Amino acid sequence: MPKSIKILWAVCAVLVLFTFFYMSLQNQMKAAQKRDLENRAENLQKYEAKKARFEAKIQTAEMISEIKELNASGRYMDAAVVAQKTVELDPQNSRAFTWWGISLVKMGKKAEAVEKFIHSARLDPNHAKTYIYWGLTLAIEEKYQDAIDKYENALLLEPENSDIYTYWGGALVKQGKYDEAIAKLKEALNFNSNNELAYGLLVDSQYHTGNYSKAWQTVARARKQKVIIAEASLQRLASASPESASR
Numbered sequence: 001m002p003k004s005i006k007i008l009w010a011v012c013a014v015l016v017l018f019t020f021f022y023m024s025l026q027n028q029m030k031a032a033q034k035r036d037l038e039n040r041a042e043n044l045q046k047y048e049a050k051k052a053r054f055e056a057k058i059q060t061a062e063m064i065s066e067i068k069e070l071n072a073s074g075r076y077m078d079a080a081v082v083a084q085k086t087v088e089l090d091p092q093n094s095r096a097f098t099w100w101g102i103s104l105v106k107m108g109k110k111a112e113a114v115e116k117f118i119h120s121a122r123l124d125p126n127h128a129k130t131y132i133y134w135g136l137t138l139a140i141e142e143k144y145q146d147a148i149d150k151y152e153n154a155l156l157l158e159p160e161n162s163d164i165y166t167y168w169g170g171a172l173v174k175q176g177k178y179d180e181a182i183a184k185l186k187e188a189l190n191f192n193s194n195n196e197l198a199y200g201l202l203v204d205s206q207y208h209t210g211n212y213s214k215a216w217q218t219v220a221r222a223r224k225q226k227v228i229i230a231e232a233s234l235q236r237l238a239s240a241s242p243e244s245a246s247r
Contacts, residue, residue: 060090067099071106079103094124105137113137128157135167144171162192169201178205196227203233212241
């Protein structure tokens with residue numbers, strides 16, 4: 001083979017090889033650019049989604065605060081409307097369902113309220129307020145044992161909550177289980193010595209068990225804490241056993 005042809009062949013081979021590597025490099029660069037664009041788009045999408053969730057979280061927190069304020073001012077229907085809008089914005093927000101239920105209870109819609117509490121508990125079984133208001137709703141319907149079951153759940157989450165012990169004691173009083181009620185109400189006062197409802201229920205429970213001296217001691221303790229006992233309870237106790245007789 002003539003030398004010139006060999007040189008030409010070698011040059012062509014080099015050109016082909018160079019072209020192959022060049023095209024391969026170009027393809028790799030294009031693929032890298034495509035991946036980079038895809039990653040940027042994906043990261044932007046994730047950022048926008050995260051931003052939207054954050055903004056929604058802020059908005060729902062503000063809406064729940066509004067629901068609380070509306071309930072506090074007695075505007076229960078308005079509170080329920082805002083609660084429904086909150087749930088539409090964030091269907092996984094258990095707090096919104098709880099406050100929706102609370103608003104419905106105050107509107108007298110107890111059955112609907114229970115549905116909201118059930119839904120809230122499914123979303124978050126670790127929110128004591130849900131069980132507290134669920135229990136109170138059941139107590140209003142005179143389902144006292146069912147109410148106690150909910151208070152028990154609430155106490156597992158907040159074992160030092162004086163109000164829960166009080167509501168439990170109140171349900172026991174309604175069932176005529178005064179000795180059990182006394183134990184719960186004493187627990188309530190251990191955690192909050194200014195619990196007015198607990199004092200009143202305890203005095204009545206001690207009256208019903210004939211522990212008049214203990215009842216007057218509870219009255220004295222309440223007075224020391226500047227807690228007022230209902231006049232009707234005091235008059236009934238005084239009729240059974242004058243205060244002077246307990247001293």
